Amino acid sequence: MTPPDPIIRLESVYTAYEGADRPTLTDVSLAIEKGEFVVIGGPNGAGKTTLLETINGMLPITHGMATVCGQDVRKNGVQVRCRVGYLLQSFAFDPLTPFTVEEVVLMGRFGTIGLFRKPKKEDYEAVQGALSLLGIEDLAARPIGKLSGGQQQKVLMAQNLARNPEVLLLDEPFSNLDMFAREEINRLLAGLVGDGVTVLIVSHAFDDLPERAVRVVVMQEGTIVVNRECSPGEVEQVVRNAGREALHA
Numbered sequence: 001m002t003p004p005d006p007i008i009r010l011e012s013v014y015t016a017y018e019g020a021d022r023p024t025l026t027d028v029s030l031a032i033e034k035g036e037f038v039v040i041g042g043p044n045g046a047g048k049t050t051l052l053e054t055i056n057g058m059l060p061i062t063h064g065m066a067t068v069c070g071q072d073v074r075k076n077g078v079q080v081r082c083r084v085g086y087l088l089q090s091f092a093f094d095p096l097t098p099f100t101v102e103e104v105v106l107m108g109r110f111g112t113i114g115l116f117r118k119p120k121k122e123d124y125e126a127v128q129g130a131l132s133l134l135g136i137e138d139l140a141a142r143p144i145g146k147l148s149g150g151q152q153q154k155v156l157m158a159q160n161l162a163r164n165p166e167v168l169l170l171d172e173p174f175s176n177l178d179m180f181a182r183e184e185i186n187r188l189l190a191g192l193v194g195d196g197v198t199v200l201i202v203s204h205a206f207d208d209l210p211e212r213a214v215r216v217v218v219m220q221e222g223t224i225v226v227n228r229e230c231s232p233g234e235v236e237q238v239v240r241n242a243g244r245e246a247l248h249a
């Protein structure tokens, strides 16, 4: 039997921001299997967010090939984004944003519901399920803009989970969270990976990763310099070693 295709496959990908005179990602190749937990490290400006945006079909790929969930990212970005959850780095709502928490989480279902269609019972059930996974049912009726940064981050996580993503891209998801919330989200992520969801997480803090084998990817200057499996306890050392080697190169 032939093994299944990787759920994420990049082959010699170059990505450029609009108006930039040179590509931000250069010659990036990566194959991620379904259900892997991938930690992406590397210094500020190395291209970690750019890598997530590329996988999510948000940036023009100027060279190379990228498929996610079996879809060509260059041609079918919208279809890719329906199957991928993406938690943005340090996103904050305007205090006057006119939506409740429940409405913001329901927005995660829009790709499934379709434009101008009414949400169905199953959409509301998915919203309740996501709120309960994050332990924020009590916030459902609150205006999103009036919540704390950590609460907003949990709501955005719930929004992503409400769409039942096959791939979850998380850009520094712990930045606003207290230690208890971090532990809870980690348990949640371990459960999702156990259910076959593929998780990619950009982080600068590696102290409380789920207890399972992970793939660590280290980026520097727009390219991948390390890509290997290890235990969660080894991740920080792998990232540090890559940084030291770059300094002495």
Ligand SMILES: Nc1ncnc2c1ncn2[C@@H]1O[C@H](COP(=O)(O)OP(=O)(O)OP(=O)(O)O)[C@@H](O)[C@H]1O
Residues within 6 Å of the ligand: 017, 018, 020, 024, 042, 043, 044, 045, 046, 047, 048, 049, 050, 051, 089
């Ligand atoms: N919208 C943009 N337009 C042009 N260049 C950008 C844009 N966003 C990021 N860049 C550039 O792309 C490079 C990679 O940025 P990116 O945000 O991917 O880094 P990062 O590794 O996620 O950094 P950090 O750890 O600071 O979040 C940087 O040199 C940055 O200046």
